[in-house]
Amino acid sequence: MAQTIHIEPVTRIEGHAKITIELDDAGKVSDAKFHVVEFRGFEKFCEGRTYPEMPGITMRICGICPISHMIASAKACDAITGVRIPKAAEKLRRLINHAQYVQSHALSFFHLSAPDLLLGMESDPAARNVIGLIQANPDLARKAVRLRQFGQEIIRMLGTKSVHPPWAVPGGVRDGLKEENIEWIRKRLPEEMDTTELAIKLLLDSYGGFSREIEVYGNFPSLFVGLVTPEGGLEFYDGLLRVMDADGKLLEKGLANEKWRDIIAEAVEPWSYLKFPYFKPFGYRIGNGDIPGLYRVGPLARVNICDFAGTPKADRELRNFRRLGKEGKPVWSSFHTHYARLIEILFSLEKIGELIEDPAIMNGHLRSQAGVNNDMGVGIMEAPRGTLFHEYQVDETGVLKKVNLLVATGNNNLAMNKTILQIARSYMDGASITEGLCNRVEHGIRLYDPCLSCSTHAVGQMPMVLQLVDSKGNLVDQKVRG
Template identity: 50%
Template sequence: MSQKITIEPVTRIEGHARVTIHVNGAGEVENAYMHVDQFRGFEKFCEGRMFFEMPVITPRICGICPVSHHLVSAKACDMIAGVNPPRPALLLRELMHMGQMIQSHSMHFFHLAGPDLIFGFDADPAIRNVVGIIEANPELALKAVKLRKYGQEVIRIVAGRRINARFAVPGGVNKALTEKERDELLAPIDEMIGYMGEGLALAKQWLEANQDVVQWFANFRSGYMGMVNPETGALELYDGPVRLIDRDGKLLEQFDGARYLDYIREHVEDWSYLKFPYYKKMGWPAGVYRVAPLARLNVADCISTPLANEEFKKFKAISKGPVEPSLYMHYARLIEDIYAAERTRELLEDPDILSTDIVTESNVITGEGVGVIEAPRGTLFHHYWTD
């Protein structure tokens, strides 16, 4: 007798989803679907708004990564205004972005993924949660809270508020950083990197001890997409060309994100509001690719900061081609976490970070703008048209 199993709601994710599993009479899974059935409608209700309102409206899209939407929206508005922000403004925007990466990556590993890794997938759900981690390992839980707090403090100090900031504007930013604020953010970085190292050790220990699970769980071939430095091919999270590789690691494209429609299309299914992007030249479903930390490390040639790059070399040694098992996403995420902390220090130590030259004015309207950024969970595009 066939059976349909429904899991609703799916917990420990951002947003809303349900899973349906279709089992045949022999007890075998025939199909499984993850339904993202949360209708948002931002594309529609943004119609008719002034373009400079978009960096304030769009952060409401996501409660975990509002900074990504805020900054990528501002980048699209820069293009509409035909303006290049001054270097200090770009540094401050990237610093804010690093704060978000730290808070989001730390929260994802310790609070969302951690319960499964520490207690096991089959543990009682009553303890397999963040409260269970606090009870089982309060010292680790406190460090996780401090990591997320530090990321949030970077955002607050740089932008003036933690949630839905009004910081990035077309042409730059509206708040400079003071010397006192800079020093306040510099002081805890070594401590935070130490906490990240403990998380990294925990992840690697789990991956090594559970290779049987790692190799069968969500291990599949795909393409990969991520942003890179145009000169070195290093990991980039704020700005750079978009690189796309195939399932064997061969370079397919490296393109200016503003031209994404030349390379990417979206597939739709009637069982989900979620759209499914794919590489245009290969079509659906052959052109499916993955994004987020695992993909970004698979497409990158190196990482520009020393500690993260040393761990990146070990990550690359896992496979001759792209690292495919999805559970290595945790490893990749923590490497990026360390990079974000190291990059935060680099930005804070740049003399231009204290400059008050933070906005370039413009009286031009080009009519169209595209912004691209690496959000914690993948490459994010905002595309606006205006009259």
């Protein structure tokens, strides 16, 4: 008798994420599906507006990565005008993006994942939470709050002088930095660097206890996609698209952004509103089973595909990271995303240090002026959770005819499904659902730091319902988590 187990967080709208684990007649896990109910309404909402409004509109739609949407949108608008933005504006955009990496990755690692890592996956959920963690290590928690605050403060300095204005605009940015801002950043940097290095040490020290997790948390061959600098270095703001296969071979060394559709296509499945992007040359599905075009984006992919980071401390960690790959291949296990994330915080802190010492950042010319010179604009950037694509089509007056957004979470959709399947296969024990399994599935999803709450904030806030349903749809077992 084939059975289906639903792990269903009863949530709002977007982020109405339900996890189904399907069992075959023999009671073995046969498939896992991560259902996301995301309305595509947002793209429609923008059509008919003028393109310069887009950074402001898109950043309001997502509360988690407003900076990413703002930057991707501003870049797509730059492409419509065809101008090169002033040097100082580019540096400032890079600065705010690095600050975003610091605060976003710090939330993911310290506040969301660390309880599992430092307290154990099987521990009582009553204790295995934020409070358990801060009680176990209040000093670390205090440092983590400060690290996040550091990133947030830089964003505040630049981006949010009034309610929610888009700071990045077509052609550049609205405001620059003040001398006292630079002074503040300079003073705080060493402390944040120490916090990050401490976190790396703690993570690596705990690795010994997670050998099984490393084996089964998204440990599979896949393609890796992301941006790199023209020289092949780690890049978050603006670069060339690179695609690497599971053996480390480059399938695309550095593709121009506007050609992204040559390599990425989107499939649709009836059970999810989130699209399933895949590497076009390899195709979506041949019969049943693996999807050859499955790729991953995000910290793991970025750290895998780059030839080097480009800053001393990040490069040192990167060399250590490379040893985790088998036989010189890229690192496959998504569990190592935690490490990749910390390397990226380190890289961002070092880059922030470089940027504030560059006198060019204080140049007052911050905005180029131009009208519509292209009827299409593509803006691709690396959001903390992965590659983000904005593509706009406009008429000759600049009114948007079509808007297409491919968000980072969408890019990781296939990989998340596969990760859940792998975890379920390894930890499903009989036909009942254990706390441990729930924790593990959640942790597996969290590795990708998905932006499920893309629009409403309440995802996961509701109790999670786990259901065991047989092939006839009868409820066999149910578990509610709150």
